[in-house]
Amino acid sequence: MSNGFSRREVMAIGGAVASTAALTPMARARMMPQDMDRDVFAAVVRELRAIVGDDWVFADEASTLSYRKSGIPDLRGEHVPSGAVAPANVEQVQAILAVANRYRLPLWPISTGKNMGYGMATPASSGQMILDLKRMNRILDFDAELGTILVEPGVTYQQIHDYIEDNDLPYWIDVPTVGPIVSMVGNTLERGVGYTPYGDHFFMQCGMEVVLADGTVLKTGMGSIENGNTWQAFKWGYGPYLDGIFTQSNFGVVTKLGMWMMPRPPAYKPFMVRSAEVSDIAAITDAVRPFRMNNLIPNAVMMMGALYQLSMFNRRADIWQEEGPIPEEVIKTLARQNELGMWNTFFALYGTDETIAATEPIIRGAFEAIGGEVLTDAELNGNPYFEHNKALMRGGLTLEEKGLVRWWGRSGGAIAFAPVAPAKGGETQGQTELAIEVMNKWGFDYAPAYVVGSRELHHIIFLMFDKGDDEQSAKAEQCMNEMITRFGERGWAAYRSSVSTMDLVADQYGAANREVNARLKQALDPNHIIAPGKQGIA
Amino acid sequence: MHARQRRWTALTLGLVLLAGGGLAGSLSNSASAQATYEIEPRAPEYLYARTCGYCHGHNIAPIIRGRNLPPAVISSIVRSGMGAMPAFKPTEITDTELEALSEWISQSEADPEEHGQ
Numbered sequence: 001m002s003n004g005f006s007r008r009e010v011m012a013i014g015g016a017v018a019s020t021a022a023l024t025p026m027a028r029a030r031m032m033p034q035d036m037d038r039d040v041f042a043a044v045v046r047e048l049r050a051i052v053g054d055d056w057v058f059a060d061e062a063s064t065l066s067y068r069k070s071g072i073p074d075l076r077g078e079h080v081p082s083g084a085v086a087p088a089n090v091e092q093v094q095a096i097l098a099v100a101n102r103y104r105l106p107l108w109p110i111s112t113g114k115n116m117g118y119g120m121a122t123p124a125s126s127g128q129m130i131l132d133l134k135r136m137n138r139i140l141d142f143d144a145e146l147g148t149i150l151v152e153p154g155v156t157y158q159q160i161h162d163y164i165e166d167n168d169l170p171y172w173i174d175v176p177t178v179g180p181i182v183s184m185v186g187n188t189l190e191r192g193v194g195y196t197p198y199g200d201h202f203f204m205q206c207g208m209e210v211v212l213a214d215g216t217v218l219k220t221g222m223g224s225i226e227n228g229n230t231w232q233a234f235k236w237g238y239g240p241y242l243d244g245i246f247t248q249s250n251f252g253v254v255t256k257l258g259m260w261m262m263p264r265p266p267a268y269k270p271f272m273v274r275s276a277e278v279s280d281i282a283a284i285t286d287a288v289r290p291f292r293m294n295n296l297i298p299n300a301v302m303m304m305g306a307l308y309q310l311s312m313f314n315r316r317a318d319i320w321q322e323e324g325p326i327p328e329e330v331i332k333t334l335a336r337q338n339e340l341g342m343w344n345t346f347f348a349l350y351g352t353d354e355t356i357a358a359t360e361p362i363i364r365g366a367f368e369a370i371g372g373e374v375l376t377d378a379e380l381n382g383n384p385y386f387e388h389n390k391a392l393m394r395g396g397l398t399l400e401e402k403g404l405v406r407w408w409g410r411s412g413g414a415i416a417f418a419p420v421a422p423a424k425g426g427e428t429q430g431q432t433e434l435a436i437e438v439m440n441k442w443g444f445d446y447a448p449a450y451v452v453g454s455r456e457l458h459h460i461i462f463l464m465f466d467k468g469d470d471e472q473s474a475k476a477e478q479c480m481n482e483m484i485t486r487f488g489e490r491g492w493a494a495y496r497s498s499v500s501t502m503d504l505v506a507d508q509y510g511a512a513n514r515e516v517n518a519r520l521k522q523a524l525d526p527n528h529i530i531a532p533g534k535q536g537i538a
Numbered sequence: 539m540h541a542r543q544r545r546w547t548a549l550t551l552g553l554v555l556l557a558g559g560g561l562a563g564s565l566s567n568s569a570s571a572q573a574t575y576e577i578e579p580r581a582p583e584y585l586y587a588r589t590c591g592y593c594h595g596h597n598i599a600p601i602i603r604g605r606n607l608p609p610a611v612i613s614s615i616v617r618s619g620m621g622a623m624p625a626f627k628p629t630e631i632t633d634t635e636l637e638a639l640s641e642w643i644s645q646s647e648a649d650p651e652e653h654g655q
C-alpha cells in the first residue's frame with residue numbers, strides 16, 4: 001500500500017509527524033503539573049538533571065513526544081505528561097522520589113511504557129512526569145537449576161529470550177502477544193497474561209523489590225532475610241503477603257521482580273478447534289472448563305473470534321466499504337477462505353510424545369462431541385493464523401497482533417476492554433451478545449478473544465477505531481463507557497483498565513474497596529506523588 | 539561444571555552479550571550506572587531484527603528497507619510513533635543507535651524475504 005511512497009511523500013509525513021505538537025492544543029506533547037508554577041517546575045527539572053544527568057530528563061515538546069503517544073481516545077488532553085525522567089539505578093530512584101516529595105511532583109512509573117490498548121506510557125491525569133525505568137535493564141540472576149529469574153524493569157521479553165538462547169538454558173519464556181518490545185515487570189505488575197502453562201504471570205511471580213515514596217527499599221517475601229537464598233523460590237514469606245498490593249497500584253516503584261520460568265518440554269503439540277457459528281461459544285466454554293480444572297490442557301485456552309484474527313492481517317476497507325458494522329455473513333465467508341471458523345480455539349499439549357498421545361484422544365473426543373473440528377499441524381501448517389497462536393503457545397515472539405490497531409486506517413486506534421467471568425457457557429454467551437449489541441450500536445465491529453485461565457475467563461475486546469477522526473474517537477469513548485457500565489450492571493467487571501476509565505472501573509469494585517486502597521495510599525505515600533489516579537487511587 | 543560456577547558464567551555471558559549485541563567485549567564495570575547499550579551501541583542489524591523487523595516487512599507494516607527513505611524522517615517517525623506504530627524512546631534506542639539505524643535502513647538493500655503489509 002504505502003510501499004510505493006515517493007521520497008517527497010515520506011518527507012511530508014515526517015514533517016507532519018514532527019510538527020503535530022504545534023497543530024492543536026490537544027495534540028500537545030506536554031502539560032504542566034497541576035498547581036505548579038513554571039519557575040518551580042524549572043527548579044524541579046534542574047534538580048532531576050543533577051540526579052540523572054542532562055540527557056535523561058525530557059522536559060520540552062520534542063523530547064516528550066515519545067511519551068505522549070497512545071492509541072486510545074484522548075480528545076480533551078487528559079493524559080498528557082509534563083515530561084520524563086529516566087534513572088539508571090535504585091539510588092537515583094530514591095533521589096528522584098525525594099525531589100518529588102519536596103515539590104509535590106506527581107510521577108508516573110513505567111517499565112517499558114508499552115501498555116498498548118490501555119494508554120501506553122501516558123498517565124492517568126495530565127501533568128504527571130513519567131518515571132521511565134527502561135534504563136534499568138539488567139537480568140540480575142538466572143538460576144539454571146531452579147528455573148528462576150530476577151530482572152529489572154527495563155528488561156524486555158526479547159532480552160530474556162536472547163539470554164536463554166545465548167546461554168543454551170533449557171527454559172521457555174511466556175509472553176503476552178506483544179513480547180519483543182514489552183517488559184516482564186510492567187506486564188506482570190498489570191497482572192497480564194501469556195499462553196504457555198505459565199501464562200498467569202502474577203501467579204508465576206516470586207519476590208520483588210519496591211522503593212516506597214519515602215525512599216524505603218522493601219524486598220518482599222524471603223528477600224529481606226540476611227544471607228538468604230530463597231527469594232525466588234518461595235513466594236509467601238512471613239506475615240501478610242505484600243506483593244499483591246504493588247500490582248496495579250501506586251503504592252511504590254518496583255525495581256526488581258522475580259519470576260519462575262517454564263522448563264522446556266521435550267514435546268509440544270498445538271491444536272486449533274474450528275467452530276462454525278458465533279453461538280457455539282457457550283458449548284466451547286463448557287468443553288474447555290473441565291480440562292483447565294484437571295489440567296489435562298495445561299495452558300490458557302484461547303477462543304479467538306474470527307474478526308480478531310482477520311484484523312491482524314487485513315484492513316477494514318479491503319473487506320467492507322459500506323456504512324455500519326461488518327455483517328456476520330461477510331466475516332464468515334472471509335473466515336472460511338482463510339480456513340477459519342467463527343471461533344477458533346487454541347490450546348497445546350506439552351510433555352513427551354507418549355504423554356501427549358495418551359491425552360490427545362480424550363480432548364479430541366470432547367471437542368468433536370460439540371461439533372468442533374480438531375486440527376493440528378497436519379492440516380494447518382503454514383496457515384498464518386494457526387502459526388501465530390502456535391508461536392504464542394510456546395512463548396514465541398511476534399508483534400502480528402499489532403496489526404489490529406490499524407484496522408480502520410493509517411492513524412490507528414484501539415482501546416481494550418477486558419471483563420472477567422466464571423468459565424461457564426452462559427457467561428460467554430451473555431457477554432458476546434451484550435458486546436455485539438453495544439458495539440454495533442456505535443458502529444464498531446466486535447473483535448473478541450476469550451482466554452480461559454482456570455476457573456475464570458478473560459474476555460479481551462479490542463475496540464478498534466480511527467484515532468485520526470475526532471468524531472469516531474468520541475464515539476469510541478462513549479461506546480467504551482457504555483460497555484463498562486452495561487457489563488457492570490450484569491456483574492461483570494474489567495480485570496484491568498486503560499488510563500481513561502480507571503475511576504469508572506474502580507467505582508464498580510465498590511466504596512469499601514476504594515476506601516481501603518485510599519487508606520493504604522495515605523499510609524505509604526502521604527504526598528500522593530506516585531501515579532495519582534492509578535486504578536482510581538488518588 | 540559446578541552449579542554455582544555455571545550460574546555465574548551465564549550471568550557474565552549475558553551481560554557481555556547485552557552490552558554488545560553479540561560483539562566481543564569485556565564486562566563493563568559501570569553496568570550498574572548506565573544501561574549497557576549506552577556504553578556500547580547495539581548494531582543496526584541487531585536492533586532492526588529485534589524491533590522494527592517484527593512489523594515491517596512482516597505483514598503488519600510497510601517495507602522500509604531498500605527505499606532510500608531519508609534518515610531524518612525515519613528517526614523522527616521512530617521517536618513520535620505513527621498510527622499503529624508505537625513510539626520508541628531514547629531509553630529504548632539511544633540517539634547514537636537511532637542515527638546509525640536510520641542511516642542503515644536508508645542505505646540497505648531490500649530484503650527479498652520481507653513481504654508487504
Ligand SMILES: Cc1cc2nc3c(=O)[nH]c(=O)nc-3n(C[C@H](O)[C@H](O)[C@H](O)COP(=O)(O)OP(=O)(O)OC[C@H]3O[C@@H](n4cnc5c(N)ncnc54)[C@H](O)[C@@H]3O)c2cc1C
Nearest residue numbers: 110111112113114115116176177182183186187192193254
Ligand atoms: C494487540 C495487542 C495485544 C496485546 N496482548 C496482550 C497480552 O496477550 N497479554 C497482556 O497481558 N497484555 C497484552 N497487551 C497489552 C500490553 O501491551 C501489555 O500488557 C504490555 O506488556 C504492557 O506494557 P509494558 O510491559 O511496557 O508495561 P508498562 O507500560 O511499563 O507498565 C504498565 C503499567 O504498570 C505500572 N508500572 C509499570 N512498571 C512499574 C514499576 N516498575 N513500578 C510501579 N508501577 C509500574 C504503571 O502503571 C504502568 O503504566 C496487548 C496490547 C495490544 C495492543
